[in-house]
Amino acid sequence: EDQVTQSPEALRLQEGESSSLNCSYTVSGLRGLFWYRQDPGKGPEFLFTLYSAGEEKEKERLKATLTKKESFLHITAPKPEDSATYLCAVRSQGGSEKLVFGKGMKLTVNP
Amino acid sequence: DAGVTQSPTHLIKTRGQQVTLRCSPISGHKSVSWYQQVLGQGPQFIFQYYEKEERGRGNFPDRFSARQFPNYSSELNVNALLLGDSALYLCASSLGAGGGQPQHFGDGTRLSIL
Numbered sequence: 538e539d540q541v542t543q544s545p546e547a548l549r550l551q552e553g554e555s556s557s558l559n560c561s562y563t564v565s566g567l568r569g570l571f572w573y574r575q576d577p578g579k580g581p582e583f584l585f586t587l588y589s590a591g592e593e594k595e596k597e598r599l600k601a602t603l604t605k606k607e608s609f610l611h612i613t614a615p616k617p618e619d620s621a622t623y624l625c626a627v628r629s630q631g632g633s634e635k636l637v638f639g640k641g642m643k644l645t646v647n648p
Numbered sequence: 649d650a651g652v653t654q655s656p657t658h659l660i661k662t663r664g665q666q667v668t669l670r671c672s673p674i675s676g677h678k679s680v681s682w683y684q685q686v687l688g689q690g691p692q693f694i695f696q697y698y699e700k701e702e703r704g705r706g707n708f709p710d711r712f713s714a715r716q717f718p719n720y721s722s723e724l725n726v727n728a729l730l731l732g733d734s735a736l737y738l739c740a741s742s743l744g745a746g747g748g749q750p751q752h753f754g755d756g757t758r759l760s761i762l
Contacts, residue, residue, distance in 0.1 A: 541690075568748055569748035569750075571750060571751075573753075578755070579755050579756075580652070580738050580740075580753035580754050580755045580756050581691070581738070581753045582753070583750045583751070583752055583753075586748055586750050588748055624690055624691075626690070626691075628748065631704075632703055632704070633696050633703050633704025634679055634681055634696050634698075634703070634704065634742060634749075634751065635681070635693045635696060635704045635706065636681075636683075636691070636693060636751060637693070638690030638691050638692070639690050640688070640689055640690050641689075641690050
């Protein structure tokens, strides 16, 4: 059974204090690892898709990396507007587009 | 361009009732998936439909059913509501079945069961 574990569950940072979020996964044939951002009362907003180990993607202050067992979301010099819950999800081989999500990581960036 | 739209945004029901949630995908997207998100948890997969055919089903009881229409919009039906069905129900759309295309989510329907 596909599983995703995110750590830490919550993280408080000062503005400008860089950090990394971890997503560990087990999947039978990875067909994509996805990062989403979710604000309170909203649906998840797509950030990145990673397909193979060694791949990296960047968007503004965020950088996502992938190994065979983990993905990291690096946040460089965060701002208060980066405060949100970050979700990691995997899609495995098969005919369905089913995503298996972790519990999420609540990030708070204080000014 | 409009994103994924869901209606209603909030709904209050009592135990034993039935509910229908609606979803309109992004224009051009043919695949729709439904997820349930309980407070403090990640979304959990319920169904995926592509070209009106069911392509995936999560571990939910038969009280949950869905369908997709020729215009690719979708409905999720839940019968005999239980207190534990209280959650945020999310709809996501993508271009098509298979591959690594990302799903794009609506803002969900908040369902409260009294």
